[in-house]
Amino acid sequence: MHPSPVKLTSFLLLSVFAFVRGANVTDVALVQFYLWGAKTPTSLQFAAPVMAKGENDLAPYKGVLNITRVLIYDRNVTTCYEIDKKATFWATRYYYREAVGNPVTGIFGPGCPSAALSVAPLARAWNRPMLATTWGDYAFSNKRRFPTLTNFSPYIDYNLNMFIFRLLNYFSYNTVGILCDDANDNLSLYVPVCTNMFDTLRLTYNFSASRFYVNATDENNVKHYLEEIRSIARVVIIIAHGDRIRPIMLAAFDKQMTGGDYVYFTIELFQSTKFFGSIAWNTGDGDKRDADAQTAFRSLFKISLRSPEATPEYHNVTDEIKRLSKTRFDYTYATGEDVNPFAMANYYALAAYAQVLNETIAYGGNPNDGANTSRVMWNRTFTILGQDIPINDNGDREADWTLHQMNAETGTFMPVLEYSAKRKVLEPSREPENHSIRQIVWYKRDSPPPNEPKCGYRGIKRACEATKEHNQYQQLVAAVVNLFEVIKGMLA
Secondary structure: OOOOOOOOOOOOOEEEEEEEEOOOOEEEEEEEEEEOOOOOOOOHHHHHHHHHHHHHOOHHHOOOEEEEEEEEEEOOOOOHHHHHOOHHHHHHHHHHHHOOOOOEEEEEOOOOHHHHHHHHHHHHHHOOOEEEOOOEOHHHHOOOOOOOEEEOOOOEHHHHHHHHHHHHHHOOOOEEEEEEEOOOOOHHHHHHHHHHHHHHHHHHOOOEEEEEEEOOOOHHHHHHHHHHHHOOOOEEEEEOOHHHHHHHHHHHHHOOOOOOOOEEEEEOOOOOHHHHOOOOOOOOOOOOOHHHHHHHHHHEEEEEEOOOOOOHHHHHHHHHHHHHHHHHHOOOOOOOOOOOHHHHHHHHHHHHHHHHHHHHHHOOOOOOOHHHHHHHHOOEEEEEOOEEEEEOOOOEEOOOEEEEEEOOOOOOEEEEEEEEOOOOEEEEOEOOOOOOEOOOOOOOOOOOOOOOOOOOOOOOOHHHHHHHHHHHHHHHHHHHHHHHHHHHHHHO
16 A cells, blocks of 8 residues: 655654444554654554554453554654644544545654644544643643643653652752753754743742853853843753753853752753763863862753663563564664664553553444543553553553762763652662662761751851851951050060
């Protein structure tokens, strides 16, 4: 079958489930639109093998669901910008023309935020369930606007901001400076993250937060804004491409802001130099500053999505996905490279949707009722590959998060705190060998730096001024007494 030349998105664009009810079996046609290549975490070479493996693993439902798949892609379409202009047209054309006699029942994707936001109102108008796996705009959580959308993405802004709040509260911090790098090529990710975090910390959690857009390629520009932060905060959140973290931390080192009185947090959703660069202090010492960078990184923490539990089921599936990627989609995973969590979200979404469809059909429900089918997925935890995939009562997946700190001896980042969305707890990480608690090591300190120095950020707090005046008074009195003793000795 050669589908019409529909153009594709970045990320997994669109998968449409079409159903025809037979006597005993429901025919399911998976029509999947992909971005060509491997530019984004759920483009064809990452996501298509995941969905292929997902379909194969639906064998328990084959007595109820008869599944076929149609892949549509265009090698010339490689960005979210291109799909943003086409998504509603493609979805509408399929729904009203190409699916005649095989009516659409559900929409899977798209993988780009703005494209998904344009397709979601169509899903609402058609009353069809939509499963999103894109990175998360908080607008997806507005279920009055999108009552048939379930978000299986491992990350939405709300989850990250909630974790940041819990983390800062854990260390008794409520004043932060946010450095937002606007000199990178990933502004579609980092600038929205920065804006939403700034607004959420101030308006939702009542934090004192200040935001600064910096050019991380300009050392003087970075130092200028670090000087601004010095006067208002001791906690710094850096939102920037991984390759820009080292220059920023070296600027902080030069400003004498990495000696244990400041703490820095940065974000790397998952480890991938392909998508997020490298958050590393060691660059081979080409600039002769690796030692300075290593010292500066002693004050830096990294926030990421929590790695999946190493269950046998998970490893068996991801090993097969990597094999399919190489043999059928011409992508070879590097040593140590795992299937990224955005691509895996498609597997979880497909497995959960098949389970819900099976339940719906078993109870005589209508799989075409998108609002009802969606709500069956909400407020429950699916166990897939030994992983808990919690979907909250608003239809959004809740993510697990990890805080990493650099090990001073090895120079590598290690987990030190972990957040479980299912249990709603933040707890220390444990050593894999003996399960002992892994302690946070504060540079030149026994405890976290205080939220505010004793004498204030500028050293002019009234209490300190009073102490200073008192000390000056004591020094004056002592001088007078000494002078009196000298004169007394002279007269004697």
